[in-house]
Amino acid sequence: GAVVSQHPSRVICKSGTSVKIECRSLDFQATTMFWYRQFPKQSLMLMATSNEGSKATYEQGVEKDKFLINHASLTLSTLTVTSAHPEDSSFYICSAVGGGNSPLHFGNGTRLTVT
Amino acid sequence: DQQVKQNSPSLSVQEGRISILNCDYTNSMFDYFLWYKKYPAEGPTFLISISSIKDKNEDGRFTVFLNKSAKHLSLHIVPSQPGDSAVYFCAASVEGGSNYKLTFGKGTLLTVNP
Numbered sequence: 001g002a003v004v005s006q007h008p009s010r011v012i013c014k015s016g017t018s019v020k021i022e023c024r025s026l027d028f029q030a031t032t033m034f035w036y037r038q039f040p041k042q043s044l045m046l047m048a049t050s051n052e053g054s055k056a057t058y059e060q061g062v063e064k065d066k067f068l069i070n071h072a073s074l075t076l077s078t079l080t081v082t083s084a085h086p087e088d089s090s091f092y093i094c095s096a097v098g099g100g101n102s103p104l105h106f107g108n109g110t111r112l113t114v115t
Numbered sequence: 116d117q118q119v120k121q122n123s124p125s126l127s128v129q130e131g132r133i134s135i136l137n138c139d140y141t142n143s144m145f146d147y148f149l150w151y152k153k154y155p156a157e158g159p160t161f162l163i164s165i166s167s168i169k170d171k172n173e174d175g176r177f178t179v180f181l182n183k184s185a186k187h188l189s190l191h192i193v194p195s196q197p198g199d200s201a202v203y204f205c206a207a208s209v210e211g212g213s214n215y216k217l218t219f220g221k222g223t224l225l226t227v228n229p
Contacts, residue, residue, distance in 0.1 A: 004158070006158070009156070032215065034215065034216070034217075036219075041124075041221065042221060043117070043119070043204070043218075043219040043220055043221040043222065044159075044204065044217075044219040045219075046216060046217070046218070049216065093158055093159075095158075095215075097215050103161055104161065104215050104217075105158075106151075106158030106159045106160070107158050108156060108157050108158045109156075109157075109158055
């Protein structure tokens with residue numbers, strides 16, 4: 001069964017609004033969570049790395065004020081796309097890992113469409 | 116620039132035959148490589164990995180080969196089954212994968228025909 005739950009799976013919003021995507025680890029404590037974005041026919045691109053209780057580390061070219069990440073607990077990280085525009089339409093996916101040599105688990109992704 | 120390249124967007128194979136998925140990389144600092152499998156509407160699931168100190172790793176029907184000098188790795192699936200039909204992503208990381216920061220290829224859609 002799924003060990004990382006991502007919600008919602010699909011969202012359509014109007015330009016200028018904000019959208020929040022949740023990523024939950026279901027049966028383990030996720031010390032680190034990663035957020036990726038995938039445009040059509042492109043690879044999964046890492047956007048940011050978040051550790052519980054600390055600020056997220058963003059990859060080059062990713063606007064931290066636009067993509068707000070909150071990793072407030074060991075089982076939940078949220079990505080908020082603020083003032084979304086059509087060019088933000090993409091597939092967003094999170095992954096989570098516990099401590100030690102535990103494997104990396106992915107959520108099922110969120111398809112965001114901004115109209 | 117694409118540091119991990121999967122140059123074949125798709126591959127079609129007959130059931131029972133071998134599937135070979137290829138991946139090339141440009142960053143010589145990569146030292147840990149992984150293959151993920153992804154079905155539609157699901158997240159990627161880990162399939163098999165290989166450290167740069169090895170040139171082969173086998174797990175059941177799946178074998179990954181690494182050629183460091185050529186910066187090339189491949190995933191062999193034999194025998195291929197219709198349930199193997201999925202998108203396969205090659206991924207790489209630095210520092211032994213301990214930081215889990217993965218660089219992905221664009222994926223190859225494998226179709227195994229009955």
